[in-house]
Amino acid sequence: MAVSITVNSVNDRPTATGQTTSTNEDIPEAITLAGNDSDGSISTYTVSTNPAYGALSGTAPNLTYTPAANYFGSDSFAFTVTDNEGATSAAATVSITVNSVNDEPTAAVDSFSATGNTKNLCCPWCASK
Numbered sequence: 001m002a003v004s005i006t007v008n009s010v011n012d013r014p015t016a017t018g019q020t021t022s023t024n025e026d027i028p029e030a031i032t033l034a035g036n037d038s039d040g041s042i043s044t045y046t047v048s049t050n051p052a053y054g055a056l057s058g059t060a061p062n063l064t065y066t067p068a069a070n071y072f073g074s075d076s077f078a079f080t081v082t083d084n085e086g087a088t089s090a091a092a093t094v095s096i097t098v099n100s101v102n103d104e105p106t107a108a109v110d111s112f113s114a115t116g117n118t119k120n121l122c123c124p125w126c127a128s129k
Helices: none
Strands: 015-017 019-024 029-032 034-036 042-049 054-059 062-067 073-083 092-099
Touching: 015 073, 015 092, 019 029, 019 062, 034 042, 062 073, 062 092
Parallel strands: 019 092
Antiparallel strands: 015 034, 029 062, 042 073, 054 062, 073 092
């Protein structure tokens, strides 16, 4: 007596790959989202949580992160990948460090006015000259 067993394949979920990157304050950073599907191909990248201190532009998987003006510190966003058979990964996180930059000072024109009694002040070494 012969027994025949057929093992049917099932679609395995793809995996989204988290990453870490850094940029300087006020400087955009190019980010390429990554994932893997062992039994097919990835058809869609979806940002599931936006960054709190910046903005994303571009078309996934090729995005550009732009930090908010003069922001420095940590930021992150999450994304998922979906394969060609419709299975979606768990979310992965892209962590971004925005480095502080010493901004140039800006000069401002100040004015001062006084009313009432005024007195000229002079340093002692100026009076002898």
